[in-house]
Amino acid sequence: MSQIQTPQILITGATGNIGKELTKYLSNKGIPFRAMVRSVKDAKELTSFAEAEIVEGDFNDAESLKKALHGIDKAFLLTNSSEFAEQQQSTFVKVAAHTGLKHIVKLSQWAAAVDSPVRFLRYHAVVENLIRASGISYTFLRPNLFMQGLLGFRETIIHKGQFYGAVGDAKISLIDIRDIAATAGEALTQPGHEGKIYNLTGPESLTHQQIAEKLSAATNRPIQFIDITPEILLDTLLDVGFPKWQAEGLVEDYAHYKLREASEVHPGVTDVTGKTPISFDNFARDHAFLFSA
Ligand SMILES: NC(=O)c1ccc[n+]([C@@H]2O[C@H](COP(=O)([O-])OP(=O)(O)OC[C@H]3O[C@@H](n4cnc5c(N)ncnc54)[C@H](OP(=O)(O)O)[C@@H]3O)[C@@H](O)[C@H]2O)c1
Structure with a gap:
């Protein structure tokens, strides 16, 4: 056996x-x-994988990170975006430098820069710099906007046939998260990705109007994109329960998209996986049932 x-x-x-x-x-x-994971009992899906060893760990608890990293050579670093992300990821890097981690694949973001007006891009750049200074070998994955982010508008798409943004007619080369995961998987298991930064995008750049047309075609019902002001976007995000720090960060993100700073298509996914990234048409076809009542 x-x-x-x-x-x-x-x-x-x-x-x-x-x-x-x-x-x-x-x-x-x-x-x-x-x-x-933070709680083994909330990670039931993982228990079905024979390949998975599950450990409890919390980015706010350095001792638990030390245990999680024990005997580990390579790590994938990802937290959600919150005002604590920079501190949490920095703690992880410091602990990893002590446990002898050899390689870190960090999930960053397209256009990460310490002087960016977008808070998410600043914290990712700070952590990237810390990793560089730690001496641990690294691969930085910098994805553009996630196609799956549209699932956050599921309710309004189902009930009103609408989704919203403050982006005008700027194009964005958005990416399916399945391609980000595949790229991370290759970077963690294959040689040659040390010291590399990969900009990860989908295969094409689309306006939100074009996204609406493609979603309409995939679901066979009219879905409209409504362009709103940054002020209304902020109020909407706060109303649906986003924490203030994150809601303001998303408004900054949209301002960056609106300036057409996230429209280029890059070959990062193909460079690492050898495959063409998933198109928005395919994303929409695969998720159409989730956007239908
Ligand atoms: N959305 C976009 O379009 C976009 C674009 C580019 C880059 N990004 C970046 O993508 C990242 C988010 O990726 P995602 O959507 O896959 O994240 P996600 O679904 O929000 O997942 C966050 C993960 O972090 C875990 N976590 C949270 N707090 C923790 C703690 N204190 N200790 C241990 N684990 C903790 C969560 O575990 P629990 O299950 O216990 O909560 C969960 O597994 C962010 O860094 C963001 O900047 C996003």
Whole structure:
């Protein structure tokens, strides 16, 4: 009987959007990994993977990170975006430097820069710099806007046939998170990605109007994009429960998109995986049932 080896790869954020896809990707390839979760009882899906060793760990608890990193060579670093993300990721890097981690694949963001007006882009750049200074070998994945972000508008799409943004007619080369996970999986398991920064985009650049047309075609019902002001966007995000820091960050993100700073198409996904990234038409077809009542 074949036995699963001791994992040398740690996946953080394993219960999140990208993390879930990444654990599936590694499992499908029969690669053992350790998944760090805040609560084992809330990570039931992971228990079905024979390749997964599940450990509890919290970015706010350095001691738990030390245990999660014990014996690990390579790690995927991802937290959600919050005002604590910079501190949490920095703690992880400092602990990893002590436990002897050899390689870190960090989920960053397209256009990360310490002087960006977008808070998310600033914190990602600060952590990237900390990793560079730590001496740990790295791969930085800088994805553009996630196609799956549209699922956040699921309710209004189903009930009103509408979704919203403060972006005008700017094009964005948005990406399917399944491609981000596949890129991370390759960077964690194949040589040649050390010291590399990959800009990750989909295969084309689309306006939100074009996104609405494609969603309408996939769901066979009219779906409209409504362009709103940054002020209304902020109020809407706060009304639906986004924390202030994150809602303001999303408004900054949209301002950056509106300036057409996120429209270029880059070959990062193909460079790493050898595959053409998933098109928005395919994303819409695969998720059409989720946008229908
Ligand atoms: N949305 C976009 O369009 C976009 C574009 C480019 C880059 N990004 C970047 O993508 C990242 C978010 O990726 P995602 O959507 O996959 O994230 P996500 O779904 O929000 O997942 C976050 C993960 O972090 C875990 N986590 C949260 N707090 C933790 C803690 N204190 N200790 C341990 N684990 C903790 C969560 O675990 P629990 O299940 O326990 O909560 C979850 O597994 C952000 O860094 C963002 O800047 C986003």
